[in-house]
Amino acid sequence: MPYLPSSARYENPGMYRRCGRSGLQLPLISLGLWHNFGGVDVYENGRAIVRRAFDLGITHFDLANNYGPPPGSAEENFGRMLRTDFAAHRDELIISTKAGYGMWAGPYGDGGSRKYVLASLDQSLARLGLDYVDIFYSHRPDPATPIEETMGALAHAVRSGKALYVGLSNYNAEQTARAAQVLRELGTPLLIHQPRYHMFERAPEAGLFERLQAEGAGAIPYCPLAQGLLTNRYLGGIPDDARAAKPHGFLKADRITPAVLEKISALDALARARGQSLAQMALAWVLRQPAVTTALIGASKISQLEDNVKAIETLAFSPDELARIDAILNEAGRGQSQPK
Template identity: 70%
Template structure:
């Protein structure tokens, strides 16, 4: 039986923001399926996360060919949700996927050749059970392929009807400016750029956001909560069941120093003074950037999605509060 979504899911028009200079509006928080949606995770929990997010007004669901584990399984599982629960609501959804990381053996299994990008998109569409995706990304720049070839493949994906918009991820400011110019000349403007951005990773402030504002490209930061560091999980140390212990590939225990824990507690005190959780404060901090359209949240529990979205009910950070955060972070 198909899911019957909440009739009030669009009750708050302030939840949506126009993307760059395009006509597309995205929910200010989007759900990323990088973790917790693969075959190693409980499908019923993954399904509950997606359906609850949709019920709360989140319309954008972000995937990539390699999300899992194993690679491809997040797309396959999301495709099942589309087929069994959300088929009647396809046109309400903004679904993205990416190509660029290793997916199959041989020299065409990764990076940025036309062969890899278009073959990967075809594979993604099969796993998702879709004729097209709304947004198709090149996941990372290829140092050995001309940028014109990679961007030409993205433009061809749109001309062939397999994607509506194209986007970039992990490109530096100079690469982004060049790619945007090429895509514009091809008649397929770049819609979004997906960088890593949070309180402890501020590299996009050094040029990238300026390029995005100039080019009319929206930013959609990933890891806005620093893989869970900017939540209440680590205020009293490193829990045994935390991601830093279970899967230290992205958040290593040795990086969670006493000095950093002191900063987290000070940030949490500021959040509490605003009637917020630390995660809510961290999300508003990311969304304060004029270039940012939406922030990609991850979740393993429905309550995390609900808490994250509640951040949008709070007033924006004041200049004094932003300055206080900068002082805490040193």
């Protein structure tokens, strides 16, 4: 049966926020295909999640060349969805991909060289079945390659019509400042930066967000729910379908310590007092940052997606609530390691 998107998908004008000083608006919640959309996953489940996301007004779908597993399979699966469900809606979508991590054998299948970055983009476009992506990222800095070379490759992607905007991911504040300067000189301003940021990982607050605001770029934090830790999924143990139970997941069971569970339980109680789920509060907390344009979530179920999107209904925090969150993070289980 043909997919017909909801006619009400744009009825919430508060769903969108301008990205930095650009003319581009992004939904407050974006969907990432890092997990749950690869060749090892159930295709129809991922397809249903993407359809529901679009129905809810999510227009931004984030990929990378190595997403899967196996690497490349998330782009292949999303390309199939584009052909079957979204061919008539391409101009309503923001589709991003990245290059930076290892993709093929030999010296040209990894890093930040012009050779690798542009070859990777061509391969991504072939898997997606697209002529261009909306945002193309350098997925990580490469210490063996000058920033000028990597940024030159990103700028070339825009000049060649294979990308509309460029972004960075996993660059620190100093690296971001240099990369943004080079891009500006090349006539391709930095649009967006994708750092890891959540309640347990606050490094971007130490200079990166300030730098992005100075550059007029937006931020799209990934892992805003700490790969599921900042939900109520783990309060009763590790579910069989959770990331911590998957052999290819990055969230390992040994990171879910009693000290971490103590913090999560206290945060959950505060969220309930706010009339939110813990996931909704964690997303609202990320979106409170002036530099942040959108929060990048993952989802393995439609119910998770729907719960996450409701975060935008209650974005404000009182000073007391923010102080309480800081106290929970800093005092409960003091001296124990934090999850990343």
